[in-house]
Amino acid sequence: MTGPIVVGVDGSPTAQRAAAKARDLARRLEVPLHVVSAHTDATIEHVNSGSDQWVVSGADNALYIAESVVKGLRTPGMKIQAGSAQGKPAEALIDYAEKVGAEMIVVGNQRMRGAKRVLGSVANSVSHNATCDVYIANTYVQ
Secondary structure, eight states: OOSOEEEEOOSSHHHHHHHHHHHHHHHHHTOOEEEEEEESOOOEEEEEETTEEEEEEHHHHHHHHHHHHHHHHOOTTOOEEEEEEESSHHHHHHHHHHHHTOSEEEEEOTTOSSGGGGGOOHHHHHHHHOSSEEEEEOOOOO
């Protein structure tokens, strides 16, 4: 394997567990890891506080989430990169993976059990539509 592994995160504890498994896989396979968070809008919000003003976008927030996860995954000698992608989570992950030439996408199995699975899940969509390998990490706490 020579291409990177891509893992999707959304700030949830289950996504954090999937990211940790993706890091372990990337370390064993000696490939880079891309930690990606999706955002569905391109809106920009202006936030004022006293005389200060910040411009915040959905992409900025998604990148902040990915960077926060990367900080917790840092491993000496590993190349780990944060990224954001616009679109619905499954589509955004697949598009990002294709853009960087990923050989694998790692997703958690959140919403793949019980009644919620009827409504679909990111893992289900990615597994059916990705052009690379997909690893579905067991993120349920035993």
